[in-house]
Amino acid sequence: MAEQKPSRSTATSVAGEVEAGLLSQLRVILDIYWISPVRNRLILMILGVVSIIIVTSAGQVLLNRWNVPFYDSLSRRDFPAFVDQLMVFFAIASVLLVFNVAQTWLNQMTRLKLREGLTRDLVGEWLEPRRAFKLSNSGPIGVNPDQRLHEDARHLSEMSTDLGFGLLQATILLVSFIGVLWTFSSGFVFNVYGYSFSIPGYMVWAAILYAASASWLSWLVGRKLIRYNADRYQKESELRFSLMRVNEHIDAISLYRGEADENRRIGFDIDSLLSAIRLLVTALTQLTWVTSGYGWITIVAPILVAAPVYFAGNLSFGGLMAAIGAFNQVHDALKWFVNNFGAIADWRATLLRVTSFRQAVQATDIKNSVEQRIKFTQSETNEIVLDKLKITAPRETVRLKEKKAVVKEGERVLITSEPGIDRTLLFRAMAGLWPWGAGSVSLPANTNILFMPRLPYFPPGSLREAMSYPVGKDGFSDEELVSALHELGLTRLEPMLDFRARWDRELSDDEQRSLAFARLKLHKPTWVVIDEALDGMEKDAYERVTAVLRDDLAKSTVVHIGREDKNDHVFSKVLHFVSDPSGHGLEEEGIAGV
Template identity: 95%
Template sequence: MAEKKQNRSTATSVAGEVEAGLLSQLRVIGDIYWISPVRNRLILMILGVFSIIIVTSAGQVLLNRWNVPFYDSLSRRDFPAFIDQLMVFFGIASVLLVLNVAQTWLNQMTRLKLREGLTRDLVGEWLQPRRAFKLSNSGPIGVNPDQRLHEDARHLSEMSTDLGFGLLQASILLISFIGVLWTFSSGFVFNVYGYSFSIPGYMVWAAIIYAASASWLSWLVGRKLIKFNADRYQKESELRFSLMRVNEHIDAISLYRGEADENRRIGFDIDSLLAAIRLLVTALTQLTWVTSGYGWITIVAPILVAAPVYFAGNLSFGGLMAAIGAFNQVHDALKWFVNNFGAIADWRATLLRVTSFRQAVQATDVRNSVEQRIKFTESGSNEIVLDSLKITAPRATVRLKEKKAVVKEGERVLITSEPGIDRTLLFRAIAGLWPWGAGTVSLPPDTNILFMPRLPYFPPGTLREAMSYPVGKDGFSDEELISALHDLGLTRLETMLDFHTRWDRELSDDEQQSLAFARLKLHKPSWVVIDEALDGMEDDAYQRVTAVLRDHLAKSTVVHIGREDKNDHVFAKILHFVSDPSGHGLEEEQLEGV
């Protein structure tokens, strides 16, 4: 019972979002880039941006100091001094312009490299052997991985660059201008109702208090944006998946005249997305009251703060303008959190989705090793051994009628079943994709085994690539490819080796199966396990396939899981897949953890 409870807990943790704190999520991202090939270039780019920001901040300090002689020349109506200061301004502005252009280029290149490193890592982790299949059966987090791999990776890379460099720039500006502002307000004495007192650097403290209050209110009002953004992205991915599903099956939908029903189903996804967006809009509107309110007050706030020193005669008009500029720079740096709270919430939501996806992908290996029931081993000799094999299906248990089934090298074996039994479960169990059940599956050691699913897969590309998959387009010569097509009755394709298309749409069902067996002939595996691929073939195509198995793959061991009426004396041994009345089906919590 305790073991069952542990299994449920493990499955649930992977089926949903992996919960982790911000530091843990940042550590995951840091690990990704530390082992990434783009690491060194990223470090150089970040150092380059850091250097540019330092020089830019120094230029902005000079520009702030320029305010004093410029505005003083205006107040004195000193035209020659005014012209001199304009020339100084154009010199400083020219340098800052070059720096801004260089920083923009580095920002965009950093975005590019961040996305490259993150996307390649996520795709690499996802496409580790059998991980993608396991994840697809791991509950909500395994649905629509394309959203995580494409859109979320892009969004996180771009926002991390913008927010990271923005925070760096704000921090350096704060350090640069806080001393300027302190100088303007040092030594000033307040006289209030006969009392005199001084607050060293009071303008600095005023800017800190002003920005801190705005940041606190922004966090208080806008913290729920993190959850709302995460929910919105989830709903977006669900709608996108529904649209892709309808597009993939539009021929069948049209034949059934099911457009109205699909419209209704997609309507539910649209309604769900709109509801999530409405919550987001409400939260953003509430946050705008804070950010915009402080934005309007900021127009007069620095003047009000500097006014006592100016009216006391301790500042010239140029000094007042410089003090206002310094206050705004300090305030803007401190207010970075307020200005970017919505973006930070969006970034946090995207960070959670990306890191939870990566953790869930990696957790599939651990989870399946913990929850696995069928034991997978290497056989001691060159044979497949299915010993006391039971497979737990979603609503029942099925088993091999033969207690210990042995498939020896060179044999042709048919595994058939009672009506209504999902034979694909046995195929997946032998391939190691379905862990639920009992007994042992032993496969030959270090042997070339090819598993042929019921529906053949052809990658988009040329016919040459489809036939050679997965060894690459140069794996076989033209003569070998054409010979395989000829033997399987696909002579019309012999001139199309370099034609690029989606072959699952270009070919009929029989032609697709025949092409899959042409690929089988080319690869010549020592062992072949076939899932019902022969059952639906027309007689001519079936005879060509059996001829290939007999003449060209005579030394290969072939196991076909399918109907007994398609045997035609091809398979000498027959095994039986039957229901197990004493068994029980998977519970919902267990099924999510497959």
């Protein structure tokens, strides 16, 4: 499949996500961690943080009570009492400092374990056999999965830790200080123009009303941040995709002198990202009017609320300072939503991207099962059977000219086609990667069958690992590796077995294909299906490869999908892949995302 780039029209809808509510998304995340190997350690860390927060809250209540004797000693100018209260302060502060450090360490370790569990789960789900390929053909959500697997997983783990523990701490402080604030304002009687009335715990109600109004205004002004953040992340991934694409193809771009054109294309992505960020900046600025406005008022709000009790003589100066401290703690706890609204919107957007990606990965199995038209089975005989096979391509339908093609054990079969037909579709259909079409593909059961793509894949690492892939670097001895290199004309690579490199860049096209056939010689599969790997090879390389097929893999069944034979009689049977004028393409049938 050609590289795909998400269209700009999908950006505002977070392109292709599986829609779900917050509770459903949270259930997905909880399920991930419940089955994760990090679950037990994560539970212990969370319990440790909860315990520290509870103890710290108790220490802050003690510190609030300390305000009364400390400020009363100042109002009396009682120096000995002042010194005594300083010693009490240092004792409480020292204990709280130890717990603050411990909480910071546990917070960071919780972040680490959350990210480990989430990333390993997402990568594991994505790399289930053939899922990544199916997802890449499932529309915009399958493009740039690295953004979801890396950056979104990191961001969600870190924000979940910070917001989760922050909310817990705010809740515990709220519970701890409501009683303190209620006590300070209990039983006070207001006298207004000759009328007397009392509001039990009026400072508590004042703090609740103040924080509730701030939270409501924050939600009203800032709710669009969720959509803007999601859009911004989508634009970031599009720009990153463009930069990676140019870097991967820089040789061809330079040869065509296409730098200016690529600069123009990337410029569109930069402009699109900047537009998304401008919307985000505007929304954040509007939200700041609310949060900062309430922040300035908060400086005097607790004093105004406690002033009636103080001026009535029911509170000492120390009691006033303690009441102000308690009001601020209650107000800060209630105002947690206001202070963190921008972060919550960012977290919601990231949660949506991560959970929808995971659901989309899992849904590819169901989707492809429902839409699948080619029947894939295991043949009862040791044969490959292609029966009435038609393959629906994006814009046309192609088929085998032979209604029923049978490849028997030990045969060498060439499948060729008319000019302009994508032969790789047949290769993918035989491998079970392309389900759209009609007819059936039957493969031998319980046999070692290897599908060799047109462009060989070499994992990053040593040459030994590239040749042994996917069985691991210890799969073959040095003698076997060297023998394979010699036979395929790659003698110069013998000293480089343990050299690490990007082999797709270190080697020429012919050397890459020859190395892929050296790997084939080592693995000795009983069945081989090759996609155009023999086409376009230089004469010497081609002769060495066909010698391997003829001699080293003499007992293997070989199917090559490519051009006509080069008159060396490697293949004993020829099948034909042709266009079907009566068929329709996937786009005409309305199958999205292909």
